[in-house]
Amino acid sequence: MDRRSLARFRRNRGAVAGAGIVLGLVLFAIIAPMASTHDPLASDFAHGISPSMGPVGPSLERLFGDDRIYRDVFARVAYGARISLFIGSAATAIATLIGAAVGIIAGYFGGAVDAVLMRLVDVGMAFPFLLLVMAIGASLDRTTATTILITLGLTGWLGTARIVRAKTLQLKRLDFVVAARALGAKWPAILLRHVLPNVAGQLVVVASLSVAQMILAESVLGYLGAGIAPPMPTWGRMLYEAQGYIDIAPWMLIAPGAAIVLAAVGFNLVGEGVRDALDPKDA
Amino acid sequence: MRSIRRTRDAAVSAALVAIATWCIASGVACVEPLAAPLVNAHPDDPTPRRGGTLHVAGQGEPRGFDPAAAADQVSLPLVALLFDGLVDYDGRGHLVGVLAERWEVADAGATYRFFLRPSIQFQDGDELTADDVRRSIERALHPDTPDPFASTFSGIVGYDDFSSGKAPHLAGVRVEGRYVVSIALTAPDAAFLASLTLPSLRPVCKSAGERYSAAWLPCGAGPFRLPEGAWQHGISVTVVRNEHYFRAGRPYLDAIVWDVGMPVLTQRFKFLAGEIDYFRDISSIDVSRFAADSRWKPLGDAEPDVEVTGEAMNTRMAPFDNVEIRRAVASAIDREHYRLLSPATLNRANQPIPPAIPGFLADFAGQTYDYAAALEHMRRAGYPYDPETGVGGYPKTVRYTAYEPGLAYYTAQVLQQELAKIGIRLEIRLLGIATWQALTHKSGRAEMTIGSWAQDYPDPSDFFEPNFAGFSIHEDDSNNVAFYDNPRLDALLKRARLEADDARRANMYAEATRIVCDDAPWAFVFYSHRYSVHQQYLRGYVPRPAEIEYMGDVWLDRPGSAADARGASALGSVFGRLAARLP
Numbered sequence: 001m002d003r004r005s006l007a008r009f010r011r012n013r014g015a016v017a018g019a020g021i022v023l024g025l026v027l028f029a030i031i032a033p034m035a036s037t038h039d040p041l042a043s044d045f046a047h048g049i050s051p052s053m054g055p056v057g058p059s060l061e062r063l064f065g066d067d068r069i070y071r072d073v074f075a076r077v078a079y080g081a082r083i084s085l086f087i088g089s090a091a092t093a094i095a096t097l098i099g100a101a102v103g104i105i106a107g108y109f110g111g112a113v114d115a116v117l118m119r120l121v122d123v124g125m126a127f128p129f130l131l132l133v134m135a136i137g138a139s140l141d142r143t144t145a146t147t148i149l150i151t152l153g154l155t156g157w158l159g160t161a162r163i164v165r166a167k168t169l170q171l172k173r174l175d176f177v178v179a180a181r182a183l184g185a186k187w188p189a190i191l192l193r194h195v196l197p198n199v200a201g202q203l204v205v206v207a208s209l210s211v212a213q214m215i216l217a218e219s220v221l222g223y224l225g226a227g228i229a230p231p232m233p234t235w236g237r238m239l240y241e242a243q244g245y246i247d248i249a250p251w252m253l254i255a256p257g258a259a260i261v262l263a264a265v266g267f268n269l270v271g272e273g274v275r276d277a278l279d280p281k282d283a
Numbered sequence: 284m285r286s287i288r289r290t291r292d293a294a295v296s297a298a299l300v301a302i303a304t305w306c307i308a309s310g311v312a313c314v315e316p317l318a319a320p321l322v323n324a325h326p327d328d329p330t331p332r333r334g335g336t337l338h339v340a341g342q343g344e345p346r347g348f349d350p351a352a353a354a355d356q357v358s359l360p361l362v363a364l365l366f367d368g369l370v371d372y373d374g375r376g377h378l379v380g381v382l383a384e385r386w387e388v389a390d391a392g393a394t395y396r397f398f399l400r401p402s403i404q405f406q407d408g409d410e411l412t413a414d415d416v417r418r419s420i421e422r423a424l425h426p427d428t429p430d431p432f433a434s435t436f437s438g439i440v441g442y443d444d445f446s447s448g449k450a451p452h453l454a455g456v457r458v459e460g461r462y463v464v465s466i467a468l469t470a471p472d473a474a475f476l477a478s479l480t481l482p483s484l485r486p487v488c489k490s491a492g493e494r495y496s497a498a499w500l501p502c503g504a505g506p507f508r509l510p511e512g513a514w515q516h517g518i519s520v521t522v523v524r525n526e527h528y529f530r531a532g533r534p535y536l537d538a539i540v541w542d543v544g545m546p547v548l549t550q551r552f553k554f555l556a557g558e559i560d561y562f563r564d565i566s567s568i569d570v571s572r573f574a575a576d577s578r579w580k581p582l583g584d585a586e587p588d589v590e591v592t593g594e595a596m597n598t599r600m601a602p603f604d605n606v607e608i609r610r611a612v613a614s615a616i617d618r619e620h621y622r623l624l625s626p627a628t629l630n631r632a633n634q635p636i637p638p639a640i641p642g643f644l645a646d647f648a649g650q651t652y653d654y655a656a657a658l659e660h661m662r663r664a665g666y667p668y669d670p671e672t673g674v675g676g677y678p679k680t681v682r683y684t685a686y687e688p689g690l691a692y693y694t695a696q697v698l699q700q701e702l703a704k705i706g707i708r709l710e711i712r713l714l715g716i717a718t719w720q721a722l723t724h725k726s727g728r729a730e731m732t733i734g735s736w737a738q739d740y741p742d743p744s745d746f747f748e749p750n751f752a753g754f755s756i757h758e759d760d761s762n763n764v765a766f767y768d769n770p771r772l773d774a775l776l777k778r779a780r781l782e783a784d785d786a787r788r789a790n791m792y793a794e795a796t797r798i799v800c801d802d803a804p805w806a807f808v809f810y811s812h813r814y815s816v817h818q819q820y821l822r823g824y825v826p827r828p829a830e831i832e833y834m835g836d837v838w839l840d841r842p843g844s845a846a847d848a849r850g851a852s853a854l855g856s857v858f859g860r861l862a863a864r865l866p
Binding site (some may be wrong): 049246 | 619620711
């Protein structure tokens with residue numbers, strides 16, 4: 001991002017707020033689990049039941065209250081932040097890598113290569129994303145953070161590929177690419193040194209929007225019972241566990257729910273901010 | 284352009300603040316006490332009133348109402364309304380005649396002779412005679428009928444020939460008069476009358492014919508009948524009063540509407556709003572709340588403890604082929620931790636027979652939590668574990684197969700914590716209920732899983748034989764999920780089945796209890812009972828031991844409208860209003 005784009009980004013209050021939220025979440029994910037005095041996986045059976053016969057509610061000692069089996073919700077949200085952010089960013093990295101490679105290759109070579117790759121993308125896009133992810137998730141014998149992020153990464157690159165291909169089609173006709181080719185540069189060099197840097201802006205935008213999507217997708221999987229196996233705390237799992245208790249123990253729902261909303265809003269604002277900042281029309 | 288974006292950002296911030304405020308406010312506001320029960324229209328008049336429609340709801344969808352094929356928990360309560368049997372349990376747990384006026388036992392317990400009440404009519408108006416009883420039994424036990432309980436009746440003379448298709452009739456069932464039918468057994472069976480309370484052999488109308496057909500419209504001699512088209516799949520089942528019912532003046536209700544596929548939360552709010560009269564799929568935390576509320580407590584109906592749950596260990600698979608490991612697990616679990624998951628419905632377990640079933644040994648220690656003993660068993664198994672350093676224990680991760688949704692989702696996570704303390708590290712695999720059931724019933728597929736057994740009838744044989752007998756092992760569909768095969772236990776169980784002397788029989792089952800507790804194919808963790816709540820205006824309700832939802836004798840004393848009875852706050856909270864609108 002050049003200096004003028006950065007200035008545009010900083011003038012955009014939504015984008016700055018989004019960056020603040022994302023930074024806050026990252027700090028929370030790093031610091032909170034260390035600061036928390038409670039184990040997110042251990043039940044404290046001695047903590048008992050509240051007068052309204054549900055889990056014990058928030059207190060100074062336990063900021064977000066207890067969950068269904070007497071575990072500390074704060075500790076679980078904090079560890080969940082690590083998992084969610086890790087899955088969101090790692091899955092996005094995989095998806096961006098594959099999407100960029102497929103998009104650049106399809107766009108640059110065109111013809112049969114383009115046709116085959118793009119029909120593949122069309123077929124992939126014809127599947128409802130969540131259904132596809134759930135089917136893959138269900139076919140795995142064990143679901144860990146790694147398998148979930150690989151599943152999300154391997155299914156989430158389709159949109160990226162299309163965007164990158166469109167940009168590449170545009171770039172390859174420009175003079176500097178034609179010149180490089182005329183000077184005898186090999187195609188890997190052209191793609192890496194001339195095309196890729198020029199689609200990087202788009203990639204950053206798509207990636208930051210994708211992080212929010214990946215976090216949401218992981219939450220949905222967890223909520224539907226197809227995510228990471230318990231007792232590992234993830235925000236989606238926590239929502240799933242809370243749904244039966246919304247009128248008795250709303251803190252079980254509010255804490256992970258608010259975390260998901262914040263993460264989605266934060267990454268989306270950043271993504272939109274980057275897009276607007278890079279858009280020369282708005283200069 | 285810029286000013287538009289600024290406005291939009293401001294709107295986004297305002298919306299976020301509003302959402303946050305709403306979350307916190309509603310979070311505080313919606314933890315409120317339960318609404319009061321609706322008052323009765325005629326609280327001082329004990330005379331039952333005829334008429335009215337009872338509303339019940341359930342989470343699941345029934346599979347069908349043919350008594351010869353029904354086995355799921357959703358269908359069975361409706362089958363009980365549509366079909367009466369020869370005998371049944373009354374509200375106090377005693378066996379009484381229903382369609383049979385009386386019965387006599389001959390041949391030292393090997394022949395049962397039933398005398399039917401004369402002039403009983405089926406729902407279609409036909410008279411019920413001994414021929415119908417015989418036809419219904421043969422129809423249920425015919426090899427083409429998918430009767431899940433058929434093997435329970437394998438003791439009837441001629442069962443093997445009939446069920447293999449060699450004989451056209453079941454030799455042991457004989458019509459001895461227009462209203463007299465006798466059933467001969469190959470050997471005395473102390474549990475035979477109890478097994479007759481199962482739905483399987485209940486008499487069915489002549490329209491059912493001689494053979495099972497899935498297309499048959501259920502018709503029997505119960506207090507309610509199922510009209511054509513009254514089962515709207517995915518929506519509701521409506522049963523209406525049987526005008527031909529043999530008990531004069533019964534049932535009091537005109538109809539029962541049973542909504543199906545309704546989420547628990549929706550049921551709850553509809554119940555509090557008076558739109559459902561009987562709340563059966565109640566969550567465990569709600570049980571605690573209703574049971575703790577002095578206004579609702581008298582309206583709660585707790586079954587006695589008739590269900591046992593244990594952690595079943597597959598005795599054919601490592602590490603549970605080692606009896607010391609199984610004993611370590613049985614000693615390592617603090618049952619109190621399980622009980623705390625649902626204090627209102629669970630009690631700590633120490634043996635296979637629940638307290639409300641004959642055969643429970645009140646003075647027997649059984650399996651108990653003893654951490655030191657658990658570590659000692661681990662040492663004897665060859666996997667010593669040092670709790671100080673966390674070193675040792677079983678070296679591999681052990682897979683634990685559970686299902687969701689349900690309490691098993693939480694018990695699995697409690698068990699994981701309990702066993703980690705003796706060096707057994709579990710990895711939880713969660714499956715849907717149907718997949719879980721199919722998989723755990725196959726040999727060599729699940730090392731450890733949760734096992735539960737609720738009584739079909741109150742007799743110890745109903746607990747031991749399906750779960751722990753070697754003869755219940757089938758490679759592809761085994762009720763014995765621990766695949767526990769002990770010839771000594773099998774011989775004991777077979778002898779106990781034939782024993783007519785109550786004291787000697789009790790001794791045999793006590794010995795069986797000791798064997799199973801010591802060999803630990805299951806670590807017994809809790810006994811449970813169902814809990815349901817009914818409206819105050821649902822009167823005359825007596826829960827039965829085996830069928831808590833039996834609605835044959837109830838009557839409605841409903842107030843004019845829900846709003847009249849309680850004032851404005853019919854629905855408790857924002858969530859309540861939302862949830863009541865869920866499909």
